Amino acid sequence: MFGIGEKTVGSNVAGVINATTPLWTVLIAFLAGTDRNITVWKGAGIAVGFAGTVLIFTPWQSAGDIASWGGLACLAASASYGVSYVYMGKFLTGRGIEPIVLSASQLAAGSVLMVLALPLGGLVAPTWRWDAVGALLILGALGTGVAYVLNYRLIEDLGPTVASVTTYLLPVVAVILGFLVVHERVTWPMIAGTVLVLAGVALVKRQAPQPAAEPEPAESPSLG
Template identity: 45%
Template sequence: MTGAVHRTWAWMRVGVLALLWGSTFLWIELALDALTPVQVTISRCALGSAALLIACLGSGRRLPRDARTWGHLLVAAFFCNALPFAMFSIGQQTIDSGVAGVLNATTPLWSVLIGVLSHSERGLRPVRLGGLLLGFTGVVMIFAPWQMTGPVGWGAFAIVVGAASYAVGFAYIGHNLVGRGIPTISLSTAQLIAATGLTALTLPAGGLTPIEISPKTLIAVVILGVVATGATFHLTYRIIAAEGATNAATVGYLLPVVSVALGAIVLDEGLSPRIVAGMVVVLVGVGLTRRAERPPSVPALAEAPAAQVPSRT
């Protein structure tokens, strides 16, 4: 395969993943028409884990067996799946899907901040520091605490908590689940199974409400679980395996564009000048923190050993 063809396929894969990730917020919005946040969360975890379990067993792979790995997976499942999935569903009750997608893109900002606080960042460069401050300034512009009170304000806060939760989970996974010789499909499947178990514990908090679901909502829930959760969760690994972390990170820049576009086109969501300006500031800030970052060394993600880099929605 020539270099040009390889690059074309690489960008096509990145584009597909960005479309799938970015559409997550649309499917959540549609699912919330008939389901409670708890029901949306457990549905996407259960359907995603079922889809991956079929793929895992079909490929002849097995789930991890040792208790230590499952212990780490439970922690990862909480911070990378159960908590952020719940926060997005709660937040999107009052926040448009496009804005939710942009606030989700702040995860790299939280990752940098966690690195600084944990002293894992070696000498935060001025450009990255500027990007960090600029990015959070954009969040404040979108959040607008001087305007957004009550349900809307709490909705924006929930989305930000979900984005920060991803950053915590990534840091934990980097220390405890990377390069352990476990196939990527096994890790991703096991983590979503663990997330399903965790979210099942929240069923008494709105998960037992009677459901009257329309065909449109049912389709949205299935796509959210099987495609936007299960498929993207594993597709992320494959892109990193083929193109490395740099191309995978590019999805983070495209995701908000997709979520905003789908929200405006499909759901007719309006955007005020303040929110648009905040979105631009957030993306510029994220870009500065990523651009000044030295490319990390990424091990090959063959079937074994494998690195665990979870999905971000």
């Protein structure tokens, strides 16, 4: 759906819509009854992180794209991410299965589905270039393989809602790599948005203060 959507909308719009994944995850987790412990810190962190993402991408420069069919396709993709986080947290993690096994199984199933869908997009002979093959290996091994293992570990350790907040870190990494690798310009809204994103993630991970345990009453001395 992101592939379809980004044919007609800009990457800034797709990035902001992708950042709605934690919002979808919170809503779906609440409706499914898997996470109804929405603390003030968690809610504030999600809101602050989303505001930071919007500030980084500045989608108001092409606001008309959000309400287009491409924008709706990206929104559907983000909602499906939210469903997947809740599904993985409820049915897959916490059952004694290693994250690498879950990741390998999911990616193998996805590969089969992609092969079945391949003829629908038109069969085109690939062009073998070393830079394209290298990019594919890096994205496949690190951006997908290792990332899925870490994602399952986060869901198991912290729950689907907190794990989904890692979506907010994507634009931060994009800004840093864009500056270091391809020398893209970094603006003040990007810097301010990055600060908000990091603050939002910190707020989500912050635990609510636990009430102090009452001291046990001392045993009365025995008589005689």
